[in-house]
Amino acid sequence: MIHLAGPVILAAVLAGAGVYGLLARRNAVLVLVGAELLVAAAGVLFVAASALPAGGLAALERPGAPPGSVPAADPLLSGQVLTVFAVTIAAAEVGLALAVILLLFRVRRTSDLAAVRELGEASPTYSEDPAAALPPGPVPSGSLPSGDVR
Amino acid sequence: MSAASTAAVSTVVLPAFVAVVGLPLARRSPVWGREWAVLGGVATLAAALVEAWAVYTAGGATRVPFLGSLDLGSGRIALDLRADALSATVAVLVGLVALCVQVYSTAYLAEIPDDPVEQAPTRYPAYAATVSLFTAAMMTVVHADDLVLLLLGWEVMGACSYLLVGHHSERAAARAAAVKAFLVTRVGDLGVLLAVVLLLAATGTTSIPGVLAAAPGLPPGTTLAAALLLLAGVAGKSAQFPLHTWLPDAMEGPTPVSALIHAATMVAAGVYLVVRLLPLFLAAPDALTVAAVVASVTMLGAALAAVAQEDLKRLLAWSTVSQVAYMLGGVAVARSANAGAPAVLHLLSHGAFKALLFLVAGCIAHLVGSTLLRDMGGLRVTHPPLAGLLALGLAALVGLPPLAGFWSKEAVLSAAEAATETVGWPAQLVLVSGLLTTLVTGAYAGRALAIVAFGDPPAAPARIVPAADRLVDGRVDGPIDPVAEHYPDEDDHDGLVPDAPGALEAHAQGAVLPPAMTWPLWALAVPAVLLGLVLVHPPDALRDVHIDLLTALAGTALSVAGLTWGLGAVTAQPNRDAAAALPVALRTFLRDGYRLDDLQTTLVVRPYAALARLVRTEDGAVVDGYVRAVPVLARWGSVLLARAQSGLATGYLAWLAVGAVLVGVVGVVLS
Numbered sequence: 149m150i151h152l153a154g155p156v157i158l159a160a161v162l163a164g165a166g167v168y169g170l171l172a173r174r175n176a177v178l179v180l181v182g183a184e185l186l187v188a189a190a191g192v193l194f195v196a197a198s199a200l201p202a203g204g205l206a207a208l209e210r211p212g213a214p215p216g217s218v219p220a221a222d223p224l225l226s227g228q229v230l231t232v233f234a235v236t237i238a239a240a241e242v243g244l245a246l247a248v249i250l251l252l253f254r255v256r257r258t259s260d261l262a263a264v265r266e267l268g269e270a271s272p273t274y275s276e277d278p279a280a281a282l283p284p285g286p287v288p289s290g291s292l293p294s295g296d297v298r
Numbered sequence: 299m300s301a302a303s304t305a306a307v308s309t310v311v312l313p314a315f316v317a318v319v320g321l322p323l324a325r326r327s328p329v330w331g332r333e334w335a336v337l338g339g340v341a342t343l344a345a346a347l348v349e350a351w352a353v354y355t356a357g358g359a360t361r362v363p364f365l366g367s368l369d370l371g372s373g374r375i376a377l378d379l380r381a382d383a384l385s386a387t388v389a390v391l392v393g394l395v396a397l398c399v400q401v402y403s404t405a406y407l408a409e410i411p412d413d414p415v416e417q418a419p420t421r422y423p424a425y426a427a428t429v430s431l432f433t434a435a436m437m438t439v440v441h442a443d444d445l446v447l448l449l450l451g452w453e454v455m456g457a458c459s460y461l462l463v464g465h466h467s468e469r470a471a472a473r474a475a476a477v478k479a480f481l482v483t484r485v486g487d488l489g490v491l492l493a494v495v496l497l498l499a500a501t502g503t504t505s506i507p508g509v510l511a512a513a514p515g516l517p518p519g520t521t522l523a524a525a526l527l528l529l530a531g532v533a534g535k536s537a538q539f540p541l542h543t544w545l546p547d548a549m550e551g552p553t554p555v556s557a558l559i560h561a562a563t564m565v566a567a568g569v570y571l572v573v574r575l576l577p578l579f580l581a582a583p584d585a586l587t588v589a590a591v592v593a594s595v596t597m598l599g600a601a602l603a604a605v606a607q608e609d610l611k612r613l614l615a616w617s618t619v620s621q622v623a624y625m626l627g628g629v630a631v632a633r634s635a636n637a638g639a640p641a642v643l644h645l646l647s648h649g650a651f652k653a654l655l656f657l658v659a660g661c662i663a664h665l666v667g668s669t670l671l672r673d674m675g676g677l678r679v680t681h682p683p684l685a686g687l688l689a690l691g692l693a694a695l696v697g698l699p700p701l702a703g704f705w706s707k708e709a710v711l712s713a714a715e716a717a718t719e720t721v722g723w724p725a726q727l728v729l730v731s732g733l734l735t736t737l738v739t740g741a742y743a744g745r746a747l748a749i750v751a752f753g754d755p756p757a758a759p760a761r762i763v764p765a766a767d768r769l770v771d772g773r774v775d776g777p778i779d780p781v782a783e784h785y786p787d788e789d790d791h792d793g794l795v796p797d798a799p800g801a802l803e804a805h806a807q808g809a810v811l812p813p814a815m816t817w818p819l820w821a822l823a824v825p826a827v828l829l830g831l832v833l834v835h836p837p838d839a840l841r842d843v844h845i846d847l848l849t850a851l852a853g854t855a856l857s858v859a860g861l862t863w864g865l866g867a868v869t870a871q872p873n874r875d876a877a878a879a880l881p882v883a884l885r886t887f888l889r890d891g892y893r894l895d896d897l898q899t900t901l902v903v904r905p906y907a908a909l910a911r912l913v914r915t916e917d918g919a920v921v922d923g924y925v926r927a928v929p930v931l932a933r934w935g936s937v938l939l940a941r942a943q944s945g946l947a948t949g950y951l952a953w954l955a956v957g958a959v960l961v962g963v964v965g966v967v968l969s
Contacts, residue, residue: 170951179948261947268945 155196162189176249176259180242187238191231198227303362305349306381309389309437310364312341313396317430324423332404335426339397342433346393350386354837361443368446373502380443380506383838384642388440388570391649392563394825396433398818399558400426402657405814406554406664425465429558432458436563440570445494445504448571452490452535455564456483462559463551475550482544486534490571493527496520497578510577518582525578525585528571529592536568536622539596543894545619549611549669553660556611561618561656562649569625569645573638580633590630590724594731597623599892601738605745606877606888610659611669613746614652616891617695620735621648627728628710631717639842640709643829647702650825651694657819658688661811662750671746671875676755684811685751687819692743694826696857697736702829704854705845707736711853712846729849736853737860744864745876752865 162185169182197204253259265271316338324331365377407420435458438451457480464476498504500520501512513521532538537545548560559565572579572589579586597620604616625648628641661684662677663669677685694703711732717725833843867876877885887893942953 167955171948171955174948176947179951265945269940269943271943271945274945 152196152200155192159189159192159196162186162192174260174262176252176261177246179261180245180249183245184238184242187234191234194227194231194234196227198222198225300352300356302349302352302356302381302386303379305345305352306362306379306385306389306441307364308345309342309349309393310379310434310441312345312434313338313430313437314434316341317427317434320430321423321427324426328422331423331426335400335430336397336404338430339393339400339433342437343390343393343397346386346389346437349381350390353381353383353386362441365447373498373504375446375504376444377447378443378505379438379441379447381441384573385440387642387646387837387839388566389437391646392433392436392440394821395558395562395649395653396429396436398653398657398821399554400429401814402557402660402818403429403552403554405812406660407552408812421465425462425552428458428461428465429555432462432559432564436567439567443506445497445506445509448506449490449494452531452567452571453487455559455567456480456487456535459483459548459559459564462555463548465552465555466550469550472550475544475547479544479548482541483534486531486541489527489530489534493524493531496524496527500524506574510575513578513581516581521578521582522584525582526588528575528578529585529589532568532572532589532626533592534568535571536565536626537619538568538592538623538626539599540894542596542600542619543891543898546612546615546891549609549615553611553656553663556615557653557656557660560615561652565618565622566625566645566649569622569629569641572626572629573641576629576632576638577635579629580635583633586630586632587724589626590721590728593623593627593630594727596620597627597735598731598738601735601742603888603891604742605738606880606885607742608671608889609669610662610671610674610746610750611656613671613742614655614659617655617739617742618648618652620739621652621695624648624707624710624732624735627732628713631714631721631725631728633717633720634842636842637713639836639840640706640713643709643833643840643843644706647694647706647826647829650822650829651691651701651703654687654819654822654826655691655695657815657822658684658691661815661819662688664811664815671749674750675753677751680755681811683816684819687823688751689747690823691826692747696740696743696861697853698857698861699850699854700827700830702826704850705830705833705843707732708845708850708853709843711736712844712849715846715849716844733853733856737856740857740860740862741864741876742860744861745867746864748865748867749875 166182166185166187166189169178169185171182173179173182249259252264256264258264266273266275268274316334320331320334320338323334361376362379362381364379367377368375403422403425407422407425432455435451435454439448439455442448442451460476460480463479464472466472467476494504497509500516501509503509503512530541534541545560545565549556551560579589600616600619600623604613604620607613607616621644625641625644628644629638632638632641659669661681662674665681665684666673668674677688690701694701697703697707711729714725714729714732718729832840836843864876867878880888890896944950
């Protein structure tokens with residue numbers, strides 16, 4: 149049995165890296181990676197917590213309890229089950245997000261999130277008609293018709 | 299079901315049915331509408347006569363089932379009628395006056411199709427239906443065996459009065475008078491409503507015999523409160539001080555309506571209520587003392603006001619206030635359960651002669667085109683029968699023997715005289731006030747007769763208008779009538795005098811009264827003359843009428859004295875107005891009804907209007923403000939939130955992170 153600090157620190161590092169990726173990165177793919185890191189941190193915490201006995205940390209640190217009398221963990225392993233479930237969903241989510249990013253790149257030739265702010269009412273490039281705000285230039289063949297982009 | 303019961307139900311149901319059917323019928327065919335309304339009047343009078351005959355031969359019927367009963371859980375309200383001597387007697391009067399008025403109205407409100415002058419619509423169908431409905435409501439009040447049923451009729455009467463006073467609703471004065479009549483009587487009606495609730499709470503029943511049987515056993519405070527509340531309703535409906543101000547203004551209504559509602563029947567309903575509930579009032583003698591004081595003040599004050607009126611209808615209206623006060627005074631000195639007979643006798647005789655007087659006034663107005671006294675004169679020459687009927691009615695009003703008014707008035711005075719020892723100062727007050735009022739009554743009756751019947755026809759006759767509906771009820775200059783809206787032919791006779799030399803002859807002979815307007819006068823003249831004969835064989839309702847010889851002599855002497863003074867001005871040509879002897883300031887003061895309207899405006903109307911304005915302002919500024927603030931706030935909020943919509947996905951994520959941290963902190967702090 150390993151110490152609880154390992155998984156928790158791992159989760160903290162993952163979450164911190166994920167938040168950094170979400171907030172500081174401008175590339176859409178890296179923002180997506182940051183989100184995946186947050187999901188992974190949550191999964192690590194789930195697995196670690198499912199190894200704890202019923203009653204959680206309080207049950208472990210009960211003063212005066214004879215060693216070896218730690219209550220059994222949850223036999224259904226619900227944390228691990230949930231994590232597997234989340235990983236499955238995260239896989240589907242990544243597929244969807246990558247498809248969106250791919251479309252964005254096809255239309256705009258960029259995956260920089262700071263360059264596509266036309267929908268924000270407070271942004272300097274806001275317009276009621278986003279199609280008119282498309283940058284001039286050839287739209288590569290194979291992309292969707294502009295009507296669908298809108 | 300006995301004959302009396304059937305007849306009692308018929309008196310209520312028939313006019314109501316006539317009203318409901320008559321409205322669409324008269325719209326479709328004016329001729330049939332008139333026939334139908336008159337037929338309804340005949341049927342109602344016939345039912346009332348059958349009821350009276352049945353009651354006086356076979357005895358009355360109490361608890362006539364009418365509208366079933368209401369089970370309220372806390373009590374059962376049986377909506378029954380009753381047919382006894384009192385209700386049958388009054389029902390005959392109501393039926394007679396209603397019939398006369400329906401017949402009279404067919405001519406008075408007739409449309410003149412080829413009239414060159416554009417005339418106001420008469421709206422006869424609505425008029426006739428409302429009069430029929432009023433008759434039904436009055437019959438309900440007269441026959442009610444239950445206070446709730448009585449209140450029902452009482453309120454419908456008030457509504458009909460409102461509709462009929464405001465019948466010529468194109469005139470602002472009529473609208474104002476209708477609203478005033480409605481609101482002032484409504485103040486009193488509230489008292490009746492509260493009294494019914496109080497009696498229901500105290501006795502557990504609203505049946506009149508039940509309440510009257512329980513009344514002596516109730517706590518004195520309860521009976522006094524109920525009696526005083528009822529008295530408020532009586533003062534409102536019967537136009538007694540201080541709620542009398544609506545009646546002179548109600549003369550804006552068509553004259554037949556004034557005859558039916560505001561002279562003969564509805565204003566007498568208040569007194570009828572007191573007579574009907576006399577045992578309740580006897581259990582609270584203080585309320586009868588209040589009634590005696592109110593009646594004494596009203597009878598003399600209203601008679602004095604009548605002296606100075608410049609409008610025939612308003613004069614008669616003030617006279618009505620004064621005479622109804624006689625009835626109230628007569629019942630206020632009663633100290634036994636059937637001592638209301640003098641008041642009932644005066645109710646009957648007043649109903650007959652005052653309806654006669656009003657219908658005569660309508661005829662005169664029809665001929666002259668105005669109700670102002672200054673436009674009248676010489677009726678003795680131009681229309682002798684009409685002048686004779688006017689003199690007859692006024693003589694009955696004054697109380698000259700052997701006319702109806704003599705017997706009833708002296709009966710009231712004798713009752714007051716007889717009660718001075720048992721009742722004390724209230725009876726003396728009523729007696730003294732009543733005797734003085736006979737003097738003043740003689741004065742104003744003599745003055746009216748002198749102006750209208752004697753002298754020459756006015757040199758400047760008002761426009762001769764064939765249709766009475768276009769005739770203009772006279773206006774009194776001054777603060778009574780703050781009316782800005784005038785018809786062109788109002789008050790402007792000076793500018794409209796026909797300059798032709800034949801105008802006088804046309805006035806004297808050209809206008810002929812239709813027969814429908816004359817025979818109701820003769821029909822009403824019969825009871826106005828002969829009502830005294832019922833005292834030979836008094837029916838049950840009038841059993842306790844006694845006439846004291848000395849009182850009768852004193853009353854008659856005072857009447858004759860007043861009449862002599864009023865008529866004395868006849869010789870002083872060209873000014874036939876006896877009231878001209880009074881100082882101008884006093885005349886104006888009396889003419890304006892002691893300026894009570896100004897007082898009412900200051901004390902009630904202005905504060906109320908200010909309160910209404912305040913409420914309206916509050917409603918607009920505060921209540922509506924909340925509603926109007928919602929879109930404004932939403933717009934501000936959207937402007938504010940739109941500034942956060944930067945279009946930068948990482949920016950949104952930053953907000954999300956901040957939110958997550960906040961939720962985490964809150965969770966940690968709260969756990």
